[in-house]
Amino acid sequence: MAANEVLLNVVDLVKHFPIMKGVLIQKQVGAVHAVDGVSFDIRKGETLGLVGESGCGKSTTGRAILQLHRPTSGSVFYEGKDLVKLKGENLRKTRRRMQMIFQDPYASLNPRMTVGQIITEPMLIHDMTTQKDTQGHAERLLKLVGLNPAYTSRYPHEFSGGQRQRIGIARALALEPALIVCDEPISALDVSIQAQVVNLLEDLQAELGLTYLFIAHDLSMVRHISDRVAVMYLGIIVELTSRDELYANALHPYTQALLSAVPIPDPVIEANRKRIILVGDVPSPVNPPSGCRFRTRCPLAAEICKEKKPEFREVAPDHWVACHMV
Amino acid sequence: MAELLSVQGLETQFRTREGIVHAVNGVSFGLKEGETLGIVGESGCGKSVTVMSMLRLIPSPPGKVSAGKALFQGKDLLKMSDDEIRHVRGSQISMVFQDPMTSFNPVLTIGRQVTEPLEVHMGMNRKQADDRAVEMLSKVGIPNPRDRMNDYPHQFSGGMRQRVMIAMALVCTPQILIADEPTTALDVTIQAQIIELAKRIRDDLGMAIIWITHDLGVIAGLADRLVVMYGGFIIETAPIRDVYAHPSHPYTLGLLGSLPRMDETGQRRLVSIDGLPPVLLEKPNFCPFAPRCKYVVERCWKENPPLMQVSPDHTAACWVNPETGRER
Secondary structure, rough: OOOOOOEEEEEEEEEEEEEEEEOOOOOOEEEEEEEEEEEEEEEEEEEEEEEOOOOHHHHHHHHHHHHOOOOOOEEEEEEOEEEHOOHHHHHHHHHOOOOEEEOOOOOOOOOOOOOHHHHHHHHHOOOOOOOOHHHHHHHHHHHHHOOOHHHOOOOOOHHHHHHHHHHHHHHHHOOOEEEEEEEOOOOOOHHHHHHHHHHHHHHHHHOOOOOOEEEEEEHHHHHHHOOOEEEEEOOOEEEEEEEEHHHHHOOOHHHHHHHOOOOOOOOOHHHHOOOOOOOOOOOOOOOOOOOOOOOOOOOOOHHHHOOOOOOEEEOOOOOEEEEOOO | OEEEEEEEEEEEEEEEOOOEEEEEEEEEEEEEEOEEEOOOOOOOOOOHHHHHHHHOOOHHHHHHHHEEEEEOOOOHHHOOOOHHHHHHHHHEEEEEEEOOOOOOOOOHHHHHHHHHHHHHHOOOOOOHHHHHHHHHHHHHHOOOOHHHOOOOHOOOOHHHHHHHHHHHOOOOOOOOOEOOOOOOOOOOOHHHHHHHHHHHHHHOOEEEEEEEEOOOOHOOOOOEEEEEEOEEEEEEEEEEHHHHHOOOOOHHHHHHHOOOOOOOOOOOOOOOOOOOOOOOOOOOOOOHHHHHHOOOOOHHHHHHOOOOEEEEEEEEEOOOOOOEEEEO
């Protein structure tokens, strides 16, 4: 595998959701700045972790990349093509190579379809198979994700959460994608089941050469699965670097606080740990703070942070940070 | 220190269309004054039902507490009159729930809700209750508490709401605070705030805490003792450091192995526990963890192991010692 070969390139992606007012005549009175200019690469064969707290725009970023939410502005380049500019048939064909695994395994499977139908529907849509071959494909895919191939005619409610997540993974794999956006794929699962699903994702990556964008809020799990990690706060990426660099040498004050807030399952370590406790809550994305978005909670905030938006710059090889104080 | 609460042989069942669900099967544990006890387990293991049964908060039907005692200062909570138990719940044992949105009344102001227990249980008048509530709200870190008394729950953020919930639970200075997954719905930076708050208040007021969670990370820095539950049974109990240093039940061992740790270096494969949690429709006459256990021996299928002493103050319900792999 060629190292550092870029699979997907996101440039200045913006997604604002309009806030409308009025009953008959609707007027836009504001916008939720869900994603406000993020740029990053996803390299072939890697797992890029995208972390942040709820409402920071990480899921919206994932969906905007796949054009499930049409971005307000910006570009997403895949094999030289800008997905944002593609429409209809062209978009559908290109998007075959990108799939998604959703957070809630109860809401993301159609309860009236059998597992076999769920898994093979995308293949039929993309003319990759014919109706009479679907059974074989469904069995092969179920086996691939560690489920009994005899289950093709069962319905989603007959499965547990972890098994349903495996069905979701099988459906994503049906189209032989290059990139899978995993949107909090394990946060609805119990601890002992989480490990099963993560191990499966890792095995599939090794076997099929997949690239993952792994969206999560659990920093321990992200450390475990990612090669590089991007940290988001209120619609922007504040830090992006390799996994080991981030966990050993975080530069942005938000990343530092986030890491120090994660509990470590070891009472001896916990007893002596110093935490950086952030004050207050995340501001509303309807009206984000001027200058640096983190300044209202930042222990290092100075006058410049109010006036000027910090540039997202490379401070060390492959280590990007958006902060005036670094 | 004196035993404040002693739960003995608690059993709870629910009648459902599929049959009788055995949610809690003979659970016994004690809580000392000023102690923080963690109850850990995955969804459906019976950790919440245990404390709800103890406080008589299980709706009946379909639920039924069929056996056991819950002695609080020598009196059995399960045998008290409705008036007595209501008094205990309001002022001596209070609870903080997981979801800070659904556990408030949305049409009453925060002030009204925080002062209510004071007027009902402590016989305070409006003025005294208001002053006490303001004092408590400021203790849990609500800015401008006097003004915010007039706000409604939806005007608070998730973290702030959980603080108000804690203030409400603590206004009558209870001897025991039961926290049922109080940080699960919160983000990690807010979770850290709430945990710091809980520790500070515990040290200030010296009450005992029962902290229910599925997160072995959160509880590590908080509890003195740990109770691990699986399939409605307690399967291990020990001082907190012993559990992490010498897990003596294969399930505890598996849980710890399946957790990625932020402080580890390099890459390892997560140890997963194969299979699924048990269906509780039958009370098993074998070990409930046997179908998923790596150390399983013949005896596990014949007898459900009771809690056995593995070292002073450390018990586990397993026929096998997972450290050696041999039968005990």
